[in-house]
Amino acid sequence: MSVATVLLVDDEKAFVEAMTRRLTKRDVDVRAAFSGQECLDALAAAPDVEVVVLDVKMPGIDGVDTLKRIKAEYPLVEVIMLTGHATVETAIDGMKLGAFDYLMKPSDMDVLMEKIDAAATKKRQHEEKIIEARAQSIALRRGD
Secondary structure, eight states: OOSEEEEEEOSOHHHHHHHHHHHHHTTEEEEEESSHHHHHHHHHHOTTOOEEEEESOOSSSOHHHHHHHHHHHOTTSEEEEEESSOOHHHHHHHHHTTOSEEEESSOOHHHHHHHHHHHHHHHHHHHHHHHHHHHHHHHHHHTO
């Protein structure tokens, strides 16, 4: 089993290819998208994605607007914002909108791996709580 299923979203194809190779070597199942819209399309097609590593500055739908749509449509998917153009305001906006964390490029691979692992763990724990709540609800209705 992989460490996590990650959707890596960045408009810099060379960056995505290099990061995909590096993350794959660390047992991460990596999918790639090169724009905010491709990210949303990929999430619709692949419900098993646990973590999105999302560039902030992209043409078209930028990272902040993509984050808003991810959280509205896929609230359990964790998002790590990753950028080389960070400002304190952008970081605050991302965290207020529900980003799991925020990293600057170039990010240390060990730090990125720790964030991915923690984000995937958080998503799995939320899913387990939902399953437990549903089971309790069914048991209560049956009188168990």
